[in-house]
Amino acid sequence: MAKGVKPRVKVPKSAAAGDVVTIKTLISHKMESGQRKDKEGNIIPRSIINRFTCDFVGASQSGNVIDVQLSGAISTNPYFEFEAKVPESGEFKFTWYDDDGSVYETAKSITVA
Amino acid sequence: MTISRREALLVGAGGLVAGAAVALPLPVMAAAEDAIAAFTGGAEMAEGGITLDAPEIAENGNTVPVGFDAPGAVEVAIFALGNPNPEVAVFKFGPMAGSQSAKTRIRLAKTQDVVAVAKMADGSFASARRAVKVTIGGCGG
Numbered sequence: 001m002a003k004g005v006k007p008r009v010k011v012p013k014s015a016a017a018g019d020v021v022t023i024k025t026l027i028s029h030k031m032e033s034g035q036r037k038d039k040e041g042n043i044i045p046r047s048i049i050n051r052f053t054c055d056f057v058g059a060s061q062s063g064n065v066i067d068v069q070l071s072g073a074i075s076t077n078p079y080f081e082f083e084a085k086v087p088e089s090g091e092f093k094f095t096w097y098d099d100d101g102s103v104y105e106t107a108k109s110i111t112v113a
Numbered sequence: 114m115t116i117s118r119r120e121a122l123l124v125g126a127g128g129l130v131a132g133a134a135v136a137l138p139l140p141v142m143a144a145a146e147d148a149i150a151a152f153t154g155g156a157e158m159a160e161g162g163i164t165l166d167a168p169e170i171a172e173n174g175n176t177v178p179v180g181f182d183a184p185g186a187v188e189v190a191i192f193a194l195g196n197p198n199p200e201v202a203v204f205k206f207g208p209m210a211g212s213q214s215a216k217t218r219i220r221l222a223k224t225q226d227v228v229a230v231a232k233m234a235d236g237s238f239a240s241a242r243r244a245v246k247v248t249i250g251g252c253g254g
Contacts, residue, residue: 020211033220035197058210064207066215073193073201075176075251076217083211084202 009094016071017087021066023054024081026094027104033072041059046108048072051097052080058090065092089113114241115158145192145199145228152190152230162239163189163231169244171221179227185238186231189213189223194227220251247253 010024025050034046054065065084084092091113098102163183171177183189191201206213213231221227224247230240 022211035222041142045141045193055207061209064205065209065211066207067205068215068217069205071202072198073196073220075220079218081180081216081217083214085211087209090223 001105005062005092005098005102005104007096007104007106009081009106009108011092011110014024014111014113016077017086017112019086021086022081022083022112023092024079025054025094026077026079028077029096029098031072031074031076031078035072046072047099049078049096051099052078053095054082054084055093055095056084056090057093058088059101062090063086085109086112092101120207122159127177142169142194144196148199149190149192149230149240153232156238158230158238158240160240162186162233163229165227165229165241165243166216167227167243167245169250170246172248174221174223174247176218177221177245177251178216178218179254180214181229181231181232181241182212182214183233184213184238186213186234187234189215190230190232191219192228192230193219193221193225194228196220197213198223201227207242221245221247222250223247 006070007027012021015021025070029049032044032047038044050070052068066082091107091109093107166180178234188205192199193201196198201219204215226242228242232238
C-alpha cells in the first residue's frame with residue numbers, strides 16, 4: 001500500500017430533492033507514471049490509482065454516478081469534479097483502486113430537507 | 114482513420130488546430146489514432162455535441178486542468194495525442210450522474226492536442242479537440 005494516501009471529498013451537507021450537486025474529490029497519491037527514470041537510468045515502475053468510482057446509496061434509490069478509468073497521464077493527487085443527482089437523503093460512496101491492489105474508500109452523507 | 118485533405122482543410126479553416134496536428138511526428142499520431150479507434154471501434158466521429166475546456170497555454174505540464182461537457186454521453190474518453198501513452202482517462206456516467214461533465218488535472222509531455230471523444234446513448238460518437246501549449250513538460254526527465 002502506498003503511504004500517506006488520504007482521500008478528501010467535498011459534498012454539500014444538504015440539498016433539495018432532485019437537486020444536482022457538485023462533488024469535488026482529491027486523493028493524495030504520487031501517481032508514478034512509469035515514464036520516469038531514477039538516477040541510474042532505470043525506469044521507475046508504474047504505480048497509480050487506476051480506477052475511481054462514486055455511487056449514491058439511498059433508502060429506495062441507489063446507483064452509480066461516475067466510474068473513471070485512470071492512466072499514467074492523470075496528475076499527482078488525482079482530482080475530479082463532477083455533478084450528481086440527489087433523489088433523497090443518502091450517502092455518496094467514493095472508492096479508489098490502486099495498482100498495488102489497495103482500495104481506498106470514503107463516504108459522505110447528504111440530507112434532503 | 115486518416116485525415117483526408119478535405120478534413121484537414123475544414124478544420125484548418127477553424128483555427129490553427131489542424132496545423133498543430135499535422136506538425137506532430139507520424140508515429141505519435143498513429144499511436145493516438147489507434148487509441149481513439151480502439152475506443153470508438155473505428156466509427157465516424159461528429160464534431161460538436163461535446164465541449165472540451167483546456168488552457169491555451171499550460172505553464173506546468175504536470176498539472177493541466179481539463180474539463181468537458183457532453184450532454185447525453187454515456188462514456189467520455191480523453192486522449193493526449195503527444196504523450197508516450199495517448200490514453201488519459203475514460204469517464205463512464207451512471208444513472209445518478211447530474212450531468213455528463215467532469216473536470217480533472219492531467220499530465221502533458223509537451224505542446225500537443227488534447228482530444229475528448231464522447232460515446233452517446235444512441236451509439237454515435239462526438240469529439241472535440243484543443244491545442245495546448247506546454248512550457249514545462251510533465252513526463253519523466
